[in-house]
Amino acid sequence: MNDIINTTTGAAALGLPTSRRLFLSALPGLAAASIVPAALISPNVAHAHPEPSLATDTAHENTDLLQAYDRLVAAQSEFADATKALDWIGDEWRHLWPLAPEELLGGANAHQNSFEYLKYAERDIIGRFLFRDTSVLTKRLAREFREQNERQCFHVHTSEEARKRIDELSQYTPKGRTEKALVRNRAWRNEGLAQWKQRLELAVAYEAETARLSEAAGVVPAAQRIVDADAAVKEASAKISMIPAFTHEGLRIKARALQASGLFDGDPNTPGRWGEFCRFIHAVIGAGEEAQV
Template sequence: MPNHAVTAAGEAMPVGNTLSRLAELLRAGDSRGALALIESSTAMPPVSRSTETTTAATNRRNFLLAKGGLLAASAASLVVDTPKAAFAASEAPRAAEDISGQVETINENPDLLKAYDTLLAAQAEESAAKEAFEWLGDEWKHAWPLAPDELLGSANAHQSGRQYIKYAERDILGRFMMRDTSGLAMKVSPEFREKYPRTCFHVYASEEAKERIAYLSQRTPKGRTEKSLARDRAWIEGEIVAWKQRLELALKYEAETTRLSEAAGVVPAAQRVCDADAAVKEASAKISMIPAFTHLGLQIKARAVQASGLFDGDPNTAGRWGEFCRFIHAVIDMGGEVRV
């Protein structure tokens, strides 16, 4: 390795002093100055013609070969001298690969970097789980049956209250099924079909049919005359017959949809999505508890908060929520992609 390096002023500087100066620049966060010193150090020190032959080994090529070791030694000294970066100096060669980006990684809390790797792995699993779940919907949608028209109840069931929305017609993944109303002339009025070209219907379940049959069976016919009593009694009996037919259809429909769901593995696929989502939230929460040493660590923390979905909204939102969103986005955008 050469014994001297050349400064920007053209003066020879001992390698020991170069290392010290480079360590100071790195410690101060002056990456540009460090790069300038490195580039200037590749120049040959002034030598006399009489010594050219004896100093041929210290040419530019040999010094360039030694530059990686210079960077590694400088970064190692920086690691040793920095209290927060109390981890092995064996990480130092990473700085030689990209002095402008990787030095910050070396100075960052290793526990935070490890936690971020865990978050990235959890996010990858969540994405894969959701993709597999959506694939099930596409793969089985042609086998999934529509509910019989006799089981269709009120329209716009996807907008119903909590008590009845569970009876809305859904596909194999549990998403609302929107039917074309143009072919349901016997079910909805022309005005409704014009206003709602597509809608989701309430589907009578077997439990509803059983409850309705039980209620009608206990109902006492009412009427002031024998004729009115007979009419009410006939209506009750007719309703019981209709609901028994719906019960039979509902049991068959539910049995078929249950069979298809089990064959497709919907429940395990949905559980995988839930587990992956929980893992992302757990990794995000862990990152929030680990101190950051550099602005790279702050970016990691911002991305972890964004991964939770709490502040991944519209930055233009008014109020405190918008302020939080803008802050998270600003921290994330301050340094581009996080490289670990």
């Protein structure tokens, strides 16, 4: 559960589509709140909506391909329903989800952290980044920062992190060239130990409460439902790619299956090879839709 992370910057830079990838990468938040297995969050997913119906003239199309397309449509419909169900949990339990104690807050802009540290960003019950009001954080934030950033997502120190820091400080032996320097370094070590011990106590309580709420809300099974639906979409899309098409409608089915994979659902105006692939897929689908008019 702790190996899920969210990143789309690299894909966007390469011209790759980010909608489905973004959705399937947000689970790190769920992991950070000790909630879910691996894959989700953003309603804008390539297969979040069922495919449109086929043209009526499919009498000459490969029956196996038509049946495979029906399975793809059903899988996409289930994926959309599962996504809505998880979003419902997020909205329904929002008022019960606690903010992390201020003493546990680290740096701001945690939602923009590197891949490795995104799991420490504060999240809501279903793993979405949580942006809190900065106007009340008068002790930790300068007025200018609060005025320029009315809401911010913060790093949240975990019990694991606190235990690591306590262990490091406990093994640290203060030194000093003078008695004054030695006293100062000892005071720094002792102050750090006291601070991290307090954070550990707060983190343990916070993590226990968020885990309790997540279990009560049924977040894990709801998220697993999305994972299973996503796997079904991938399986249906892969099978379609291996079944011969007999007509133009069959080619349209294959194009939609590729689009459902999330690889070619990006902006057709994207430069380079990915843009070419996207334009080709859109052209095949568009030709089939024009034929129905």
